[in-house]
Amino acid sequence: MYHRSAKITPAEYESFKAFLQQACGILLGNGKEYLVSSRLNKIMQDAQVESLGALLKMLQSAAHTSLKVKVIDAMTTNETFWFRDIGHYILLKETILPDLNLQRGSSIRIWSAACSSGQEPYNISMIAEEYKLVKAAARPVQIIATDISSKMLEEARAGIYCGLSVERGLTQEQRRKFFVPKERCLEVKQEIKRRVSFSSLNLAGSYHGLGKFDVIFCRNVLIYFSNELKRDIVDRMANALNPGGYLFLGSTESINQLTNRFEMKVGHGGISYRLKS
Numbered sequence: 001m002y003h004r005s006a007k008i009t010p011a012e013y014e015s016f017k018a019f020l021q022q023a024c025g026i027l028l029g030n031g032k033e034y035l036v037s038s039r040l041n042k043i044m045q046d047a048q049v050e051s052l053g054a055l056l057k058m059l060q061s062a063a064h065t066s067l068k069v070k071v072i073d074a075m076t077t078n079e080t081f082w083f084r085d086i087g088h089y090i091l092l093k094e095t096i097l098p099d100l101n102l103q104r105g106s107s108i109r110i111w112s113a114a115c116s117s118g119q120e121p122y123n124i125s126m127i128a129e130e131y132k133l134v135k136a137a138a139r140p141v142q143i144i145a146t147d148i149s150s151k152m153l154e155e156a157r158a159g160i161y162c163g164l165s166v167e168r169g170l171t172q173e174q175r176r177k178f179f180v181p182k183e184r185c186l187e188v189k190q191e192i193k194r195r196v197s198f199s200s201l202n203l204a205g206s207y208h209g210l211g212k213f214d215v216i217f218c219r220n221v222l223i224y225f226s227n228e229l230k231r232d233i234v235d236r237m238a239n240a241l242n243p244g245g246y247l248f249l250g251s252t253e254s255i256n257q258l259t260n261r262f263e264m265k266v267g268h269g270g271i272s273y274r275l276k277s
């Protein structure tokens, strides 16, 4: 039986780093053995393995795909909150949606590319709902929300938030406008949920079948990847955008050194990157 105090050998740590990078692009720095131990503790106990090396052996076997999903779930950082980087949402409402509504077309398509527990795509839908109130003939908005973590996708699809997760970032008025009470928690209203469809997607893998987007939110996830993977993702996102489409990154993330296919647009306290023609 595994004990948290069981030491991870340097060789095990290197193999685990390689596994994680290959499986989902996440680059573990040196000296994070404690993080690995604490995040995998329960999984290793449940799997009754004594060492990280033994867990890695199981992960290599095709019979243990659900174990691989659990390990990836445990190793992702899912921190998020409502209206994170509020400037992005104001830009969306005040500049981008009006601009896209000047163009003809059916639905406006927005991709929330690392949606965690759903706050980001639901916030986009809330903005679309508010925009519809000022422009009744607005083009419908369709939001594709993806993440690698099956646990986060399950929470996001349910759209039920309790305790601190309904406190962070929402005003009383937004809670009343966009949620209905559900036991001691709040559930996102159907008209907000309706625009969002969730699916599993590894950003390090293929984007085939997603179609083209007008806006992509790829926030607070590139930081976990190597520069090479960041460049590859940003380039493939540029390919997935319609001409003149917009990309949002997290406020601490920068597109400099990754690509020159975008021009920076600043306004309303937020930065977006517009695909150059």
Ligand SMILES: C[S@@+](CC[C@H](N)C(=O)[O-])C[C@H]1O[C@@H](n2cnc3c(N)ncnc32)[C@H](O)[C@@H]1O
Pocket (backbone or CB within 6 Å): 024, 025, 026, 076, 077, 078, 079, 080, 081, 084, 113, 114, 115, 116, 117, 120, 146, 147, 148, 149, 152, 201, 202, 203, 204, 218, 219, 220, 221, 224, 250
């Ligand atoms: C810190 S959260 C960011 C959530 C949200 N975008 C925000 O800014 O608040 C990072 C998310 O990226 C997801 N993630 C990590 N690696 C991924 C990958 N290779 N493909 C897709 N999603 C990934 C994690 O599961 C997690 O939900």
